[in-house]
Amino acid sequence: DIVMTQTPLSLSVTPGQPASISCKSSQSLLHSDGKTFFYWYLQKPGQPPQLLIYEVSNRFSGVSDRFRGSGSGTDFTLKISRVEAEDVGVYYCMQTIQLPITFGQGTRLEIK
Amino acid sequence: EVQLVESGGGLVKPGGSLRVSCVGSGFTFNDAWLSWVRQAPGKGLEWIGRIKAKTDGGTADYAAPVKGRLTISRDDSKNTLYLQMLSLKTEDTAVYYCTTGHQWGQGTLVTVSS
Numbered sequence: 001d002i003v004m005t006q007t008p009l010s011l012s013v014t015p016g017q018p019a020s021i022s023c024k025s026s027q028s029l030l031h032s033d034g035k036t037f038f039y040w041y042l043q044k045p046g047q048p049p050q051l052l053i054y055e056v057s058n059r060f061s062g063v064s065d066r067f068r069g070s071g072s073g074t075d076f077t078l079k080i081s082r083v084e085a086e087d088v089g090v091y092y093c094m095q096t097i098q099l100p101i102t103f104g105q106g107t108r109l110e111i112k
Numbered sequence: 113e114v115q116l117v118e119s120g121g122g123l124v125k126p127g128g129s130l131r132v133s134c135v136g137s138g139f140t141f142n143d144a145w146l147s148w149v150r151q152a153p154g155k156g157l158e159w160i161g162r163i164k165a166k167t168d169g170g171t172a173d174y175a176a177p178v179k180g181r182l183t184i185s186r187d188d189s190k191n192t193l194y195l196q197m198l199s200l201k202t203e204d205t206a207v208y209y210c211t212t213g214h215q216w217g218q219g220t221l222v223t224v225s226s
Contacts, residue, residue: 039213041157048209048216049149049157060214092157096213100175101147101159 002027006104013083014112021078021107023093028073037097040078044089114138114215121220134193134210142188148195150206200224
């Protein structure tokens with residue numbers, strides 16, 4: 001199974017400040033077709049997960065441009081340019097290049 | 113608007129069985145590959161299985177911890193995805209979500225307890 005490792009597991013950010021979350025996979029997520037099957041989700045308190053970023057760097061419909069995904073191969077990063085109160089929750093990375101689909105442990109973001 | 117609505121969760125005794133459903137709308141259901149993901153209380157997300165669109169074979173794949181006890185099926189005429197769970201264990205207690213990957217339902221809670 002591909003292991004997804006997120007760091008940090010929690011972070012506390014002052015509103016208006018940036019935040020960054022890392023996710024490393026145990027195998028490359030680059031497919032032979034050129035796509036990288038890597039995703040970021042946010043699960044707000046009491047809600048289901050919502051897709052933020054697909055295929056490394058593509059923002060899903062309606063997602064703020066404060067969110068930016070980057071990376072390649074096995075190393076990926078989610079950056080929030082200016083954290084807002086509505087960004088609170090748990091962020092998960094996910095890979096779908098190989099079954100079983102696997103998630104990172106989650107990174108809890110709180111507001112200072 | 114894309115919607116996924118799960119139902120059928122509840123309290124079941126260890127060893128019992130349960131079927132949960134997920135109705136999709138706002139997208140071409142029969143073209144979608146659909147997954148079930150569960151979340152135990154206070155824990156992270158765990159993928160448990162996926163079914164392909166019938167045009168791609170319609171086959172289902174499962175995570176090792178549930179293989180042989182869970183069956184995923186679909187009825188495209190009803191825009192409905194199913195998860196049949198057998199021989200339930202206390203560790204199967206979780207919120208069960210259906211998802212296209214892009215969209216998620218609100219989830220249905222399955223509690224396995226005597």
